[in-house]
Every structure is written in structure tokens, then in C-alpha cells.
Amino acid sequence: MRVREALLAxxxxxxxxxxxxxxxxPHTVPAGKSFEIATHGSGKGALIIVxxxxxxxxxVQLGTPISFAAGELxxxxxxxxxxxxxxxxxxAEFDVIPDHEAKSLGFLAKPSRLPVNTHNGISGxxxxxxxxxxxxxxxxxxxxxxxxAGSAVQxxxxxxxxxxxxxxxxxxxxxxxxxxxxxxxxxxxxxxxxQVPGDPCSLSITAKPNGTRLEVQTAPVRxxxxxxxxxxTIVTFIELAGNSQTTVDVPLKQGVATINLPAIPGAKISAAxxxxxxxxxxxxxxx
Amino acid sequence: xTRTLALVCGLMITVPGLAGEPAVRVxxxxxxxxxPLEKQTETSVVRDYLQSWRSLQEALDQNQAAKLDxxxxxxxxxxxxxxxxxxxxxxxxxLYTDRSHDLQxxxxxxxxxxxxxxxxxxxxxxxxxxxxxxxxRVVHGRFIVVMSPSETRWQVRVFQAGSN
Numbered sequence: 001m002r003v004r005e006a007l008l009a010x011x012x013x014x015x016x017x018x019x020x021x022x023x024x025x026p027h028t029v030p031a032g033k034s035f036e037i038a039t040h041g042s043g044k045g046a047l048i049i050v051x052x053x054x055x056x057x058x059x060v061q062l063g064t065p066i067s068f069a070a071g072e073l074x075x076x077x078x079x080x081x082x083x084x085x086x087x088x089x090x091x092a093e094f095d096v097i098p099d100h101e102a103k104s105l106g107f108l109a110k111p112s113r114l115p116v117n118t119h120n121g122i123s124g125x126x127x128x129x130x131x132x133x134x135x136x137x138x139x140x141x142x143x144x145x146x147x148x149a150g151s152a153v154q155x156x157x158x159x160x161x162x163x164x165x166x167x168x169x170x171x172x173x174x175x176x177x178x179x180x181x182x183x184x185x186x187x188x189x190x191x192x193x194x195q196v197p198g199d200p201c202s203l204s205i206t207a208k209p210n211g212t213r214l215e216v217q218t219a220p221v222r223x224x225x226x227x228x229x230x231x232x233t234i235v236t237f238i239e240l241a242g243n244s245q246t247t248v249d250v251p252l253k254q255g256v257a258t259i260n261l262p263a264i265p266g267a268k269i270s271a272a273x274x275x276x277x278x279x280x281x282x283x284x285x286x287x
Numbered sequence: 288x289t290r291t292l293a294l295v296c297g298l299m300i301t302v303p304g305l306a307g308e309p310a311v312r313v314x315x316x317x318x319x320x321x322x323p324l325e326k327q328t329e330t331s332v333v334r335d336y337l338q339s340w341r342s343l344q345e346a347l348d349q350n351q352a353a354k355l356d357x358x359x360x361x362x363x364x365x366x367x368x369x370x371x372x373x374x375x376x377x378x379x380x381x382l383y384t385d386r387s388h389d390l391q392x393x394x395x396x397x398x399x400x401x402x403x404x405x406x407x408x409x410x411x412x413x414x415x416x417x418x419x420x421x422x423x424r425v426v427h428g429r430f431i432v433v434m435s436p437s438e439t440r441w442q443v444r445v446f447q448a449g450s451n
Binding site for chain 1: 377379396
């Protein structure tokens, strides 16, 4: 009869409670939430809760529920609950699960600077944490958004898996400092991505006499999207006259490179920048 | 303690545990379009992760947080360090002995600064007060691990368990 009563009592326990001999612990506890552990017996004892994420010890009165306040046990993971020691110890196990409210993000964005019009050139990965820096493992929507001046906003909504979401995006056609933002719930994190002009699209040069020399100048140098190539980009001018060759590297200034070369009749003058070569001029002595 | 781990790209590899060593199984990476994972990188990540369990074992058994410094960083280092402090205050120490690992890399970030891995692990947890064993349990857990590279090795940044 006593066995039957004991079995019945066991079956009537709530499903969310684990029972060791003298301990009743919840199967799971949300991180940072209050909970209770029921004990049986009488007298005093030491109750220990321990796992890789946290350890707690409490001197307790047996036979009374032991309350843990909000914020006492907060690190997600698996825990042992021990009451007493050795062969007579009561041992139970339970899990602390992450809270479901995002409180901080770990946002990795790459790169900080890239050329315009680069397909899938920007990548972002976001890790979602609760208030106690536990990775939130339940799937949740994460919004990853790239917004730059003069460009359409690119938005991706990605569902997190194992606490993480990632995406890739194209850089815009116009140069700008774009804001790359990851957002989960009310929490967001932003990185600045500098979208800079790409390589020169074409190169065109003109020449005119300047005393005994020749002034050679490029037209404004732009990338294939029409963005002005940044100052400092090198344009290489080459003058071929008979067997002699003159090569001069000139940085762009306000989108234009200018050089004075010896005015040698019959000389061939050309320019190049990056992988782009410009037109060739043959100087016929002003004719 | 040195462990030799053979990995062949695209194949599931099981390394049976030698005496005192955990059995290690490495499943093919499931990256779903993130950065491709070179075999050499995967081998290093798995090797360093398994070594981090040795550090964890020693640190939590001896209550010496400094033993975590080589292998743990960020949130993982802070939380384990805090556990060691609490264990010391509570007069206990804990011996974690990993028996088997079933590992799979699930994400490698494009800039190469973050690798996420799932470890279905079996370990023994022995809780002691000085030399008295308070309790022993074998635990089957699913760890989510995030690792990032330092100058010389991969370090564990997130080390979070749930049960199977």
C-alpha cells in the first residue's frame, strides 16, 4: 500500500519538477529568474548548486522550501544540486536557460572600407545575448541594414540559429560612409562602412606646349559609377622618344593629374593608373 | 597532454579515446554558405578546443582561474573565473572529466574572426570538498562554443551548455 501511495505521489508531481530523494528542483530555470527548491527532512544542511557557469552555497533548514531571488542564478548551463555529502547526499540536476529578451549584441562587420559596387562585399554576423551575457538560442529575427547617403537602404531579416545570424550585402554605387546596423528587438549595434570609389574606369590625357616643355593633363579620373577617384591615387605618365623613356608617377589632385615633360618632337606620351591605360599622344612639335 | 587528431575534409572522423582520453568525433562542417573552412583551420580549432577542456579541468579542480588564460577569453573567461571564485568561497572544487566529444563546426565568419561549433559532449562532474566527494554525475550536454583567433591559437569566447 505504501509503495502504491509513493508511486501515486510521484505520478502526481508536476512534469517540470525533478525529484531526488529529498530534493525537488525545477527541470529548467530561466536565467536570472527567482525559483524554489523543496527539501524534505529536518535539521540543517548545506545546499550547493554548481556547474561550469556558476557556483552557489546556501546553509538551509531542511523541510522548508529554499528560495533563490531574481538575479542569483543567471549563467545558462547545466547544474548539479547537492544536499549533504557522500553516499547520503541528495543530488538533482537542472538547466538554466537563457532569457528570451535580447539585451546586447556582438556584431562583427567586415570590411571597414571597400570599393563601391562590390557584390556581396560586406558581411555581418551578429551574436545575440541576454542581460547576463548568455547566448539566446531560441530562433529570433535579426535585422541587418546598410544605409548610405544617396543609396537605397538594403535590409535583410535573418532568423538566428544557435544564437547567431549573418548575411552579406553589396556595396552601393555611390561613395559614402554607410551605417551597417544589426537590430534584434529594441537592441541595435552599428558599424561604419566606408564605401570608396573603385578603380579608374578610363583615362584620357591631353597635351599642350608650355615653353620648351609639354604640359600633359588627365581628364577628371572617375570609376565606372562616376565617382571621382580619391586624391593621392597614382597616375603613371610615360614618354617614349627614340630609345629613351621617361616615367613619372603623379598623384591625383582634385581628380586630375598634371605633369610637365620635355617637348621632344616625335615622342609618344601615354598614361596608366591601376589596370587602366589611357590614350596615346604623339607630339609632332606643335603641328 | 598531447592528442593527435586526424581530420579528413568532408569525412566524419572518430578518434577513439586512449586511456584517460576522450573519444572525439568530428562531423563534416555545416557552414550554410559562410566562409569556407580549410582543413588546417578546422584541425587547429578542434585541437585548441579539446585543449581548452584540459585547462578547464585543471582550473576548476584546483580553483586557479589563471589556468584559464591560455584558452578562454571574453565572456567564457569571465564566467568560468567567477565560478572558480564562488567555488573557493563555498569550499568546493569540481573535477570535470570529458569522456567524449561529438563536434561540428556550424559557422565561420567572413572576416575569419569567429568560429561557432556544437559539441555534444559526455563528461563526468565530480564535486568535492577538500578530498571528500560530495557528488558525482555523468552529464550529456550540448555546448555551443564560439572561438576566435589570438596570435598563437584559437580561444574559447562563448562556452554555453544546455542538456541533451
